[in-house]
Amino acid sequence: MVVGITFPLIALIFDFFDSCTDMAFDALDLDIGTDFDICFLPLSVNAICMASLLFGGFGLLFRNMPLTQRNIIGGVIAYVGAVLVQSLLKYLKKSPSYIENEEELKDRICTVSNKIALCGYGSIACEKRGSTTINLTAKEENGLALEQGTLVEVLDIVNHVAIVRKKSKK
Numbered sequence: 343m344v345v346g347i348t349f350p351l352i353a354l355i356f357d358f359f360d361s362c363t364d365m366a367f368d369a370l371d372l373d374i375g376t377d378f379d380i381c382f383l384p385l386s387v388n389a390i391c392m393a394s395l396l397f398g399g400f401g402l403l404f405r406n407m408p409l410t411q412r413n414i415i416g417g418v419i420a421y422v423g424a425v426l427v428q429s430l431l432k433y434l435k436k437s438p439s440y441i442e443n444e445e446e447l448k449d450r451i452c453t454v455s456n457k458i459a460l461c462g463y464g465s466i467a468c469e470k471r472g473s474t475t476i477n478l479t480a481k482e483e484n485g486l487a488l489e490q491g492t493l494v495e496v497l498d499i500v501n502h503v504a505i506v507r508k509k510s511k512k
Contacts (some may be wrong), residue, residue, distance in 0.1 A: 392422035
């Protein structure tokens with residue numbers, strides 16, 4: 343149970359475990375005709391942590407049950423919880439973002455999130471619809487370097503790379 347609580351918190355803080363160990367086996371997923379697939383083999387950190395949290399929590403709540411019965415019921419509940427978590431996470435990852443077309447970002451003011459190197463690339467962050475942020479690879483139109491935090495204007499998007507210019511002070 344401690345593992346079920348600790349690892350998701352670490353994953354939220356560092357976003358490390360999810361990117362390194364998120365393994366979903368699509369061959370064992372059940373496509374039910376919508377965008378929602380049921381994942382019968384829930385092998386992701388979040389799903390495993392949910393399973394261990396449910397299994398440990400069930401074991402603590404029903405201490406008076408015989409051990410074998412408690413473990414079987416706890417295992418079934420843990421598996422169902424892990425399947426639900428993995429299925430929901432896959433559904434949310436497949437859901438479309440607010441930006442359907444990168445062309446919507448043209449003429450927008452964005453912020454350099456990773457320094458754009460001289461004659462090289464970096465990345466920009468553009469706020470869209472409140473708290474949603476879109477990140478894009480970017481390069482300066484004349485190959486100049488731009489420091490992190492610089493406000494830039496998106497001039498064009500070519501092959502998913504934003505061509506930007508430092509925002510002039512008006």
